[in-house]
Amino acid sequence: MKAAVLETRGREGLKLRDFPKPVAAAGEALLQVHAVGLNRVDLYMRDVGQGITHDLPLVQGVEAAGVVAWAPEGSGLEIGRKAILYSNAFCGRCRFCLAGDQPLCLNADIMGEHRHGTLAEYIAMPAHCFVQLPDDADLIQAGALMVGHLTAWRMLFGKRALRPGETVLIVGIGGGVAAAALQLAVLAGARAIVTSSSDAKLARAAELGAHAGINYRSDRVVDRVMEITEREGVDMVVDSVGAATWADSLRSLRRGGRIVTCGATSGSNPPVELQRMFIRQLEVYGSTGGSMDEFRTVVELFARRQIRPVVDAVFPLARVHDAMDRLDRGEQFGKVVVTIEP
Numbered sequence: 001m002k003a004a005v006l007e008t009r010g011r012e013g014l015k016l017r018d019f020p021k022p023v024a025a026a027g028e029a030l031l032q033v034h035a036v037g038l039n040r041v042d043l044y045m046r047d048v049g050q051g052i053t054h055d056l057p058l059v060q061g062v063e064a065a066g067v068v069a070w071a072p073e074g075s076g077l078e079i080g081r082k083a084i085l086y087s088n089a090f091c092g093r094c095r096f097c098l099a100g101d102q103p104l105c106l107n108a109d110i111m112g113e114h115r116h117g118t119l120a121e122y123i124a125m126p127a128h129c130f131v132q133l134p135d136d137a138d139l140i141q142a143g144a145l146m147v148g149h150l151t152a153w154r155m156l157f158g159k160r161a162l163r164p165g166e167t168v169l170i171v172g173i174g175g176g177v178a179a180a181a182l183q184l185a186v187l188a189g190a191r192a193i194v195t196s197s198s199d200a201k202l203a204r205a206a207e208l209g210a211h212a213g214i215n216y217r218s219d220r221v222v223d224r225v226m227e228i229t230e231r232e233g234v235d236m237v238v239d240s241v242g243a244a245t246w247a248d249s250l251r252s253l254r255r256g257g258r259i260v261t262c263g264a265t266s267g268s269n270p271p272v273e274l275q276r277m278f279i280r281q282l283e284v285y286g287s288t289g290g291s292m293d294e295f296r297t298v299v300e301l302f303a304r305r306q307i308r309p310v311v312d313a314v315f316p317l318a319r320v321h322d323a324m325d326r327l328d329r330g331e332q333f334g335k336v337v338v339t340i341e342p
């Protein structure tokens with residue numbers, strides 16, 4: 001089968017080539033892949049890969065939607081039905097899985113990271129990672145749903161849930177998680193303030209329901225947040241940027257506010273500012289992925305057309321490098337998607 005296979009690190013190490021079609025192991029099913037949303041972790045795997053146990057060559061791609069091509073007896077899956085994958089082949093036996101907290105699985109096995117990924121004609125995954133979609137589901141959008149919306153869902157609602165009427169600051173609108181967080185915040189009846197260095201991205205965010213946009217190149221983020229919130233600060237900050245924005249994020253919070261982090265692309269160790277944290281009783285929590293239960297909720301909302309991934313650009317598999325380059329340049333608003341012709 002055709003696949004995008006990482007043979008060695010770096011852009012030139014990602015090869016479009018023939019690769020053996022996977023054979024489903026016990027309990028696994030096969031997805032014929034139609035669409036794959038790209039994510040920053042794909043660039044990280046391609047260029048660095050440190051801290052993630054894996055072997056090369058590795059088929060890349062951490063999310064996908066397609067059609068069930070084969071399923072074991074009793075799995076409840078129907079061959080030919082549209083389906084979307086939960087990216088973590090969780091063990092289902094460890095204490096975290098048994099508590100329904102699959103992102104913390106002790107044996108986490110994520111496609112495109114620890115095991116072969118989705119940038120291929122077929123992928124094998126445990127049948128319990130498949131969620132079937134309605135026949136009229138848009139597979140390109142479905143292929144871009146999981147990472148962005150599930151990550152955003154857990155960030156906004158997984159701990160102290162964002163409530164109607166609250167205000168959330170979403171740092172760095174444009175990426176898949178941030179765009180999804182904006183949609184979900186609006187859906188929840190909250191007020192979203194977004195930041196970007198691009199007026200075009202701020203305009204797109206306004207179309208999606210952002211209450212206000214701050215261009216951090218021309219405006220001071222904290223000053224603008226305080227103006228917009230009448231000196232109070234926001235209830236929640238969603239920050240996936242890290243060191244470059246952390247100080248502003250902390251200072252934008254109201255007393256007792258909370259900040260959720262799901263990434264640190266600009267650096268991992270900003271000053272913690274303990275004094276500010278305890279005096280103002282701030283909460284910081286980390287988040288990654290989401291549980292199977294949260295995923296089913298996200299898929300259900302998608303099936304009912306209440307959420308819809310913002311697709312920035314679509315590339316065929318033959319142009320996977322162009323797709324990765326677009327993501328790498330940070331030009332996108334929403335998801336870059338790669339499609340695979342059957």
Ligand SMILES: [Zn+2]
Pocket residue numbers: 090091092093094095096097098104105106107108
């Ligand atoms: Zn587990």
